[in-house]
Amino acid sequence: MKKTLKARIIETALVLFEKNGYHGVTVDQIVLESGTSKGGFYHNFKSKDELLYHIHDVFISYVLEKAREAYDDFETPVTRLCAIIQSFTKVFDLYKPHITVFYQESMYLTGEFNQRINEKRDDYRKLLTQVIREGQAQGEFRAEVPAEISTMAIIGMVNWTYKWFNKDGPLTIESIARIFNDLLLHSLLTEQAMSQKDVQLFLIKGQPIEK
Amino acid sequence: MKKTLKARIIETALVLFEKNGYHGVTVDQIVLESGTSKGGFYHNFKSKDELLYHIHDVFISYVLEKAREAYDDFETPVTRLCAIIQSFTKVFDLYKPHITVFYQESMYLTGEFNQRINEKRDDYRKLLTQVIREGQAQGEFRAEVPAEISTMAIIGMVNWTYKWFNKDGPLTIESIARIFNDLLLHSLLTEQAMSQKDVQLFLIKGQPIEK
DNA sequence: CTTTTCAAACGGACTAGTCGGTCTGTTTTA
DNA sequence: TAAAACAGACCGACTAGTCCGTTTGAAAAG
Known part of the structure; x- marks a missing residue:
């Protein structure tokens, strides 16, 4: 075609x-x-605005769908979190320009357009907070850290990638996703959860980053 | 006056x-x-551009100076890192509008203006990377995580605060800074460094977040 | 102390250029 | 053959920056 x-x-x-x-x-x-x-x-x-909206929508709809898939495909908070982070980070290869526009220019979306994008953005945030809350309830995630702050810390860390990631740089986006997961698990999990076998798979230790 | x-x-x-x-x-x-x-x-x-530059410069000069002070005032990588994070996070109370403008509009700085701001931005990043490198060399920070990625993860997490922090919200900026420090120490430090006494002071455990 | 002076600080009408959007005419496609 | 897709000249509104006139305030002169 x-x-x-x-x-x-x-x-x-x-x-x-x-x-x-x-x-x-x-x-x-x-x-x-x-x-x-x-x-x-x-x-x-019908306007330059609509083009801007379209770019926003393609990206946010895609990552929101991927996050929901990740949630449905896994069952424990840890695996769900890692899957969501991974799916999001990997999007940078595909949609980096979309993401840059999304975070730089969203304030210029007007009225209806702005509203629709904000709803999806909120849905994404809520899903992440939910995963963390469930993890805290089950004792896998440390309860002394407020779930809302953890959520924003994660989103910030991952989103900021659009400012510095370079396809031709020294690390692939998959490696970066692994590092992010490693950092997040160390910061969020309880000691006993950290020592469980299925968590080890997501850590760097023993499987060094190559490229 | x-x-x-x-x-x-x-x-x-x-x-x-x-x-x-x-x-x-x-x-x-x-x-x-x-x-x-x-x-x-x-x-x-002399132009609208110059006003934009001025706003950028006031902010970046201030945080860069604060970071250098933090570096000079402390001696170990852990305390230096925490001091830098704290000083940066606290700036949100004072300079939130500056920060928002800094991260939303910097692309519209032209020529000379753009160059001068970028230099200071780089200086800040390099200082942070240096602290992490020194921490890794001394065995306090985990060596399996690339220092450059840690740097960008930290910057992302902290900077993103401008998107959601609200002075009238449930948490003070000081509390948020403490949470950030807790998350970062858990994600970056080696197990043995985590158990040292002077590190405990920066953690939440035992001294719950109040407001 | 009063007056003069002059440059810096400021007011505000005006302009030249730019840019999103329209409109009419032409081509392509089904 | 009609409707959808596209070309491109044109327009009106908007905006950064200018220009010239007026005010102010402090120092110098009387």
């Missing part, structure tokens, strides 16, 4: 937005670089 | 930028809300 103009516009806009920011890119630039015209653009999007 | 117009402009701009983004605020708005005029504005700043 041939690549549609709409897809081409989104791709071009993504690269430009990532580099120059939403307000640093004009519709004329997008039109020029994707080899179309104002007519072509406004036939596919 | 009476508050200068320049200070009033910066204060007003900060609040507006935080809420609406750099491009969501016009010079006319800033001028109106700070009770001055175009003449007054352009007498104090």
Whole structure:
């Protein structure tokens, strides 16, 4: 199937937005670089805003779905957490420009668009908090740390990756995901949970990071 | 001493930028809300860019200085790390609008301005990496975790606070700083270092978070 | 102490350029 | 052959920055 103009516009806009920011890119630039015209653009999007919304939605819908899958595919809090972190981190290979736009430009989403994105963002956060709460209730996660703060600490650590991750850098995204899991398990788990066998699989010790 | 117009402009701009983004605020708005005029504005700043630079510089210079003080005031990697985290986190009470602008709008800094800010940002990152490296060399920090990734994980976790911290929320910034330190020490330290007495002071266990 | 002076600080109308969006005409496709 | 897809000239609104006039305040002169 041939690549549609709409897809081409989104791709071009993504690269430009990532580099120059939403307000640093004009519709004329997008039109020029994707080899179309104002007519072509406004036939596919009713405004520049809608294009921004579309980019947001593709990304947040994808990661939210992946997180729910991870939750459903596993049964213990530890494995669920690790699966969610892994699925999220891996998205950087695929959607880094989306993510950059998502965290840099979301404030410029207006009205309806803004609302819809915020709902999904909240759903994601709540799911993560739930996993941590369940882990605390079962005694796997340390109870002295507030679940909401842990949640935001995790989200912060992982999300920040968009500021520095480089595909051609020394580490693959899979290695980074493993390191994140290792750090998180050490910080969140109780001592007895740390010594369990199925947890060991997620730690670095003994299986050093190669690339 | 009476508050200068320049200070009033910066204060007003900060609040507006935080809420609406750099491009969501016009010079006319800033001028109106700070009770001055175009003449007054352009007498104090040679461009809107320079105002943005100024906001960036005030913040990054302050935290960089605080981090260096923290490094000099302490002697072991653990205490240095905790002091740096604490000093940074506490800045949110004072400079939250600056920080928001710093991480949302830095891409719109141009040329010379951009370069000067980036240098200080790098200095900060390097200082943190150095502390971790020294900790690893002395056996306090786990060596199997790459120091650069730990650095970015810490920066991410702490910086992300600007997205969710609320002065009127359930936790003070000091409590959040303590939680961050607890999480980080658990994730970075070796088992034997964790059991040392001076480390215990930074942990939550036994001294529950109150507010 | 009063007056003069002059530069810095500030007010505000105006402008030149930019950019999102429209409109009409043409081509492609089913 | 009609409707969908696209081209591109055009427009109106908006905004960073300018320009010139006015005020202020402090130092110098009388």
